Amino acid sequence: MSVSRAPGSRRIxxxxxxxxxxxxxxxxxxxxxxxxxxxxxxxxxxxxDGLGEMQFVGLDQxxxxxxxxxxxxxxxxxxxIWFISTIPMLSIxxxxxxxxxxxxxxxxxxxxxxxxxxxTSLVAVAIFFGAVFSTNFGLINAFLQAVGLxxxxxxxxxxxxKIAVATVMTWQWTGYNAIIYLAGMQTIPSDVYxxxxxxxxxxxxxxxxxxxxxxxxxxxxxxxxxxxxxLQSFTEPQVLFGTNTTxxxxxxxxxxxxxxxxxxxxxxxxxxxxxxxxxxxAWVVFAVIALFAAINWRLVQRREK
Numbered sequence: 530m531s532v533s534r535a536p537g538s539r540r541i542x543x544x545x546x547x548x549x550x551x552x553x554x555x556x557x558x559x560x561x562x563x564x565x566x567x568x569x570x571x572x573x574x575x576x577x578d579g580l581g582e583m584q585f586v587g588l589d590q591x592x593x594x595x596x597x598x599x600x601x602x603x604x605x606x607x608x609x610i611w612f613i614s615t616i617p618m619l620s621i622x623x624x625x626x627x628x629x630x631x632x633x634x635x636x637x638x639x640x641x642x643x644x645x646x647x648x649t650s651l652v653a654v655a656i657f658f659g660a661v662f663s664t665n666f667g668l669i670n671a672f673l674q675a676v677g678l679x680x681x682x683x684x685x686x687x688x689x690x691k692i693a694v695a696t697v698m699t700w701q702w703t704g705y706n707a708i709i710y711l712a713g714m715q716t717i718p719s720d721v722y723x724x725x726x727x728x729x730x731x732x733x734x735x736x737x738x739x740x741x742x743x744x745x746x747x748x749x750x751x752x753x754x755x756x757x758x759x760l761q762s763f764t765e766p767q768v769l770f771g772t773n774t775t776x777x778x779x780x781x782x783x784x785x786x787x788x789x790x791x792x793x794x795x796x797x798x799x800x801x802x803x804x805x806x807x808x809x810x811a812w813v814v815f816a817v818i819a820l821f822a823a824i825n826w827r828l829v830q831r832r833e834k
Contacts, residue, residue: 573808585803590809600810601787603793605819608693609790611759614695619751621704621746627736628712640711643704655697659684662693662769684770687786696789697765702758706751710795714740747822753822760818763791790814 573590575583592602594796608692629639646654661668665789670680681688717740741748766789770782780796783789798807 555594569808569811572805574805576803576805578802582764586805590806592668593806594809594813595769599785599788600790600793600813603781603788603790605786606781606785607762607789607791610691610695610698610762610787611756613691614698615752615759617700618703619706619748619755621675622706622751623710623741625677625703626714627740629707629711630714640708642800643707645703645704646701649701649702651697651764652768654701655765658697659769662696668815685783687784688828690766690786691772693769694700694765697769698759698762702755706755708719709747709751713744717743735766749826752825756822756825757818760814760821761791762789763795766792767795786813790817 547786561773572583576586576587576590578581597668625643629636629643632639664670664680664684666683667683669683673680681689685694721739721743722735725739730738766787770787781792788812791814794807794810797803797810
């Protein structure tokens with residue numbers, strides 16, 4: 530007596546070549562993506578220096594994080610850097626996208642030119658901006674001195690350090706967001722703009738009353754992406770202030786003025802070799818980013834409704 534196979538099993542067996550073809554992606558993802566995430570969660574409940582035996586400590590690591598004043602300092606620095614970089618970045622990107630949308634000649638060249646900063650090596654960009662913001666020979670201070678304004682200590686003053694990091698992030702991501710906004714603007718029917726012109730609406734009224742309202746889903750997307758990427762800032766402060774040989778390059782520069790949450794996690798895990806505490810910091814950072822992204826999503830959705 531033969532046992533009939535289930536239809537679902539037969540379907541899987543009939544498509545096994547296709548499943549086999551896409552299996553390398555899932556295998557690589559499981560090994561290099563899923564496993565490290567799950568292992569870091571396991572590690573957050575242990576104390577481990579990377580060599581000896583793991584010691585289970587339960588929730589003690591997370592309690593240390595909540596009582597760690599340096600972590601709260603890094604969170605404050607991260608949010609300040611995110612705030613002073615995201616708002617100008619998205620505002621400038623909207624203006625650039627509107628200009629590109631109305632440009633007919635050399636439009637492809639301008640799109641490539643604005644997107645180039647996003648694919649440029651961030652290490653090279655940070656080194657360049659480190660020279661631009663240099664206290665003694667930087668271009669920023671040279672310009673301020675030429676116009677009669679007081680110069681700043683951009684790489685040693687806490688506020689100046691945050692402005693320098695925010696400038697690097699703005700320069701890198703403005704073109705990326707502009708291209709996304711441009712793609713959204715090109716989906717808006719031209720009949721809407723023609724009707725607005727017939728009603729006597731000017732370019733400014735058209736921009737604020739038609740373009741921005743119809744771009745709200747895309748603006749929501751860029752806000753969430755900017756929140757996730759901005760709250761994970763690491764390379765910018767690490768490279769900008771890593772040339773200071775008197776301090777550890779992973780402590781956020783003089784006075785820890787540019788110490789971010791991810792930089793602090795890296796410092797604890799790989800400099801202090803406290804991998805358990807570093808994993809706990811990483812998961813707290815994940816919770817903060819997820820919570821803040823959800824708040825942004827709810828606020829924008831409520832405003833849209």
